[in-house]
Amino acid sequence: MKGEARDIGYNNLKPYKSLILAQVNEDLTSEIVVKPLIRDFKRLNIDGNSEALNGDEPDNAFIYGKTGVGKTATVKYVLLELDQEVKNSKAPVKSAFVNCNQINTTTKILKRICNVIAPEVEVPSTGIATSEYYQRLWDVLNEFKGIIIVVLDEVDKLEDDNILYNLPRARENLDITDGFVSILGISNDLTYKERLDARTLSSFGDKEFVFAPYDAHQLREILDERAREGFKEGVLDDAVIPLCAALAAQEHGDARKALMLLRYAGEVAVERGGDAVVESDVREAQKRLESDKIVETVKTLPYHQRLTLYVIASNDSKEIGTNEIYEQYKAMCEESGTTPLSKARISSLISELDMLGLISAKKFNRGRYGRIRLVVSNISKEKVHGLLHD
Numbered sequence: 001m002k003g004e005a006r007d008i009g010y011n012n013l014k015p016y017k018s019l020i021l022a023q024v025n026e027d028l029t030s031e032i033v034v035k036p037l038i039r040d041f042k043r044l045n046i047d048g049n050s051e052a053l054n055g056d057e058p059d060n061a062f063i064y065g066k067t068g069v070g071k072t073a074t075v076k077y078v079l080l081e082l083d084q085e086v087k088n089s090k091a092p093v094k095s096a097f098v099n100c101n102q103i104n105t106t107t108k109i110l111k112r113i114c115n116v117i118a119p120e121v122e123v124p125s126t127g128i129a130t131s132e133y134y135q136r137l138w139d140v141l142n143e144f145k146g147i148i149i150v151v152l153d154e155v156d157k158l159e160d161d162n163i164l165y166n167l168p169r170a171r172e173n174l175d176i177t178d179g180f181v182s183i184l185g186i187s188n189d190l191t192y193k194e195r196l197d198a199r200t201l202s203s204f205g206d207k208e209f210v211f212a213p214y215d216a217h218q219l220r221e222i223l224d225e226r227a228r229e230g231f232k233e234g235v236l237d238d239a240v241i242p243l244c245a246a247l248a249a250q251e252h253g254d255a256r257k258a259l260m261l262l263r264y265a266g267e268v269a270v271e272r273g274g275d276a277v278v279e280s281d282v283r284e285a286q287k288r289l290e291s292d293k294i295v296e297t298v299k300t301l302p303y304h305q306r307l308t309l310y311v312i313a314s315n316d317s318k319e320i321g322t323n324e325i326y327e328q329y330k331a332m333c334e335e336s337g338t339t340p341l342s343k344a345r346i347s348s349l350i351s352e353l354d355m356l357g358l359i360s361a362k363k364f365n366r367g368r369y370g371r372i373r374l375v376v377s378n379i380s381k382e383k384v385h386g387l388l389h390d
Ligand SMILES: Nc1ncnc2c1ncn2[C@@H]1O[C@H](COP(=O)(O)OP(=O)(O)OP(=O)(O)O)[C@@H](O)[C@H]1O
Pocket: 022, 023, 035, 036, 037, 038, 039, 065, 066, 067, 068, 069, 070, 071, 072, 073, 074, 187, 188, 222, 255, 256, 259
């Protein structure tokens, strides 16, 4: 907090609250959207001086870039600035930000856009055909006569890409006579475009922006800025930010990872009662990030593979043979009233768990008994139980 006297010791470390909020709060209207450093806003043609404000049709475009390179943050910021300018100039420009990971069907997105343009018009959630949703949108657009900029973040998660064809062509197809719809698609799947058909792609012309990964120097700049908000002055050891930046730069220049490392390092320091964040806290933070990854992996395992992991982990850190695993797995299936998979199938699921690094499997030659495979969990029983009981 600005102007606050500096405490000594434990309280000197303010947990990285501002960052946590910036990451979980996806709401455009929130004040948490920070100005992203480094990215060149002028290249994005929806910035303040854009065609839109002059009443011209803004182009459709795609933004690509790997995860954590600031695509969402930059576009949200640009939209906020645009909103501000629109308020001042009273230009008929509106924007709808859609995260297609959350809203991925055509009808839901059309309803959402209608809502942004004309909040007073009721559009039912169910019971009408997709074509009717389109008609409702054309109606509100014809009434509005302005420009609507639709941002489709994580556009590769769309269930059906007809929206990418129909919205940019609305004028040409005489669906609307006034106003424009412009689409900005964002994706971290660099091959997404190849999956679109030529008709759809041609609406987008060649307009695309690729956000390059950040290098360690840029990541340092971003971290420095955030550290000023998130930590009290002077509590970060000199080595901390460069180390977070270097570690994240190794991993395709992911600013999210860099920020998480810094935040976790702060938490580690607070937990150990330190009065500064030091290099070893960053190393510990990195372990936590890896452990987060394990949690993510376990959560996405299919049901029977989870059961298998559960059996293996329940054996504490003792090795267990495949036969034994299968017997215990079958017993669990019976208990829960599910039909067990075959032994061969479970055997291949075990190999997969090994490849994911969740367990370690070793093969032994047992002479005339043939080869056996002994397996041990790499994650503690408590952790697996905790995760799977969620
Ligand atoms: N240039 C920047 N300046 C300040 N913060 C940034 C910058 N770029 C990214 N960040 C921060 O890094 C985190 C990740 O950025 P963002 O969510 O925009 O990534 P993304 O490219 O959309 O990733 P994904 O493909 O996973 O959605 C956010 O907390 C964001 O605020």
